[in-house]
Amino acid sequence: MNTDSKPLNTAASKPGKTELAEMFRKFIDPQFVITDEETLKPYECDGLSMYCVMPLLVVLPETVEQVQQVMRLCHQHGVPVVARGAGTGLSAGAMPDAGGVVLSLAKFNRILHIDPLARSARLQSGVRNLAISEAAADFGLYYGPDPSSQIACTIGGNVGENSGGVHCLKYGLTTHNILSVEMVTVDGERVVIGSDGLDSCGMDLLALITGSEGLLGIITEVQVKLLPTPEIARVIMAGFGTVDEAGAAVGGIIAQGIIPAGLEMMDSHAIIAVEAFTGAGYPVEAAALLLCEVDGTKEEVQEHIEKAEALFRDFGATSVRTSKDDAERALLWKGRKNAFPAMGRISPDYYCMDGTIPRAHLGQVLNEMQDMSKRFGLRVANVFHAGDGNLHPLILFDANKEGELERAEAFGSDILELCVKVGGCITGEHGVGVEKIRQMPLQFTDPEIEQLNAVKSAFDPQGTLNPGKGVPTLRNCQEYRAINVKPQAPEVQHA
Secondary structure, three states: OOOOOOOOOOOOOOOOHHHHHHHHHOOOOHHHEEOOHHHHHHHOOOOOOOEEOOOOEEEOOOOHHHHHHHHHHHHHHOOOEEEEOOOOOOOOOOOOOOOOEEEEOOOOOOEEEEEOOOOEEEEEOOOEHHHHHHHHHHHOEEOOOEOOOOOOOEHHHHHHHOOOEOOHHHHOOHHHOEEEEEEEOOOOOEEEEEOOOOOOOOOOHHHHHOOOOOOOOEEEEEEEEOEEOOOEEEEEEEEEOOHHHHHHHHHHHHHOOOOOOEEEEEEHHHHHHHHHHHOOOOOOOOOEEEEEEEEEOHHHHHHHHHHHHHHHHHOOEEEEEEOOOHHHHHHHHHHHHOHHHHHHHOOOEEEEOOEEOOHHHHHHHHHHHHHHHHHHOOOEEEEEEHHHOEEOEEEEEOOOOOOHHHHHHHHHHHHHHHHHHOOOEOOOOOOOOOOOHHHHHHHOOHHHHHHHHHHHHHHOOOOOEOOOOOOOOHHHHHHHHHOOOOOOOOOOEEO
16 A cells, blocks of 8 residues: 555544645536535435435546546545445445545446456446346356346445345355456545455455445446356245244255255235235235245256245245246246335335354344334334345334434334344344444454554554544443443434
C-alpha cells in the first residue's frame, strides 16, 4: 500500500461540502458529483431502509483512475468513503456517513471479457449478477451464485457481502466462484488480488477481501468462474404438515448422498403470501414447504428425483410435485424468488433477518421463533436456504404503529442470539453492516475482535472506509456484555 501521502485527518483540514465538490468536479463530470438534497435522497440507505443517513455528497466516477483520485483526495483530507453498488444490501452496509462521500460504482457496468475455454469472465464491479449468466449463456455457461436480488444486485456488492443464493448448497457462495479482484486501496493504489490460476502464492487475501463489506478497499473489477449449464434440471416441491417434518427431511436428503442444486424451505405464512402473489401452485394448506432442485445428466436427475420423492414421503410429506419442464421449474422458483416482495400484500413493513444454524436444529429454531412471535406480538414468515441452514426470517410489522419497529428490532436480536446458542452464527450472506454490529460479541471473543480490528487498521489506518460498520470496538463489546437489557438501535435516523 502506498504510504507517501499522509492523511491530514484533522477537523480543521477537512474541506467543506462545496469545496470538496469542486475538487471532484475537476476530474469527474460535474453532473455526476451530486450535492443537492433531493438527488441525494435515494442514497440515504440500502435495502434495509430502517436505518437512514444523508451523505455529504455522492460521486459516480466512470474510470478506475477517477476512483483512485477520489480515494487520494478523501485520504488526504480524512473524509470517510462508503462504496455503493446497487444498494440492495440488507444490513445497512451501504448506509452513508453524514460527513462523508458515497462512491457509487453504478457506471462500472461493462462485461470486459468472457473466456469460454477457461470458463471465466472479467467484469466491472457494477455489472448485475443476472447479466453475467445472460451474457455467458451463448457459450453454454452461467454464473452459480444467484441471490434473490440477482436482477439488480452487482457483482462488486456480491463480493463485499459474500452473497449466496438458492443454489449455494451445491455450487457455493461468492468466495467459491471468483478468481481475482481489482481493488483501489484507501490511499488510491490500484492492486490485483488473486490470479487466473486455481491458487496464487502468498497469503490468501482474496478470501479476506470477499465478505469484507467495503471496509478494506474499493472493488472495481472481478474475475469470476463460470459453470457449464446442466443438461437438465428439475424441481421437487414437497408440502409437510409440520416444520419438524420438513426440517428432518432436509437432513435426510443430505444423508442419502444427494446434494441438491438448491434446497429451500418456507413456512405457512410465506407459502400463503407467495401463492397469492405469484400463483405458482404452492400447497397453501401445508405448514412447511421444501423446494429441492436436482440437476445433471438425464439419468442422474431421474435417479435422484425418484430417491428424493420417496424420501420426502417417508418423512411425512402430504404432497409431492415435480416440475415436468423448464417452464414449470421456472414457475416454482418464481414463487421463492418473489417471496420478499410478496410480503407487501400482508404487511406494511418487514424486517429481513439473516442468521445461520446447523441443519439438525431447523425444526427447533423455527418452533422457538413462533414462540418469540407470540411474545413480541409480531408475525414472522420464514423463507430460507434450508440446505446450508441460512435463515431469512421476515418479521412483519407496521412502522406507523408506536413501538412496533422497536419490537421488531428486539425480536431480530433474539433470533440472532438463538442462532449462536445452537451453534450457528449471526450472518450467512447479508453481512454485519450496522444492523448486527452489536451482536458481534455474541459470536466472537475480545481477542478475536481485536484481531479483526488489527486487519482493518492494516488496510485502513485512519478508519475512513465505511466507518462504523462490521467490526465493533472492544469498548462497545464490553458495554454490550455488561447490560442485561436488549441492545438499542444504532444512532441513525429511522425512516
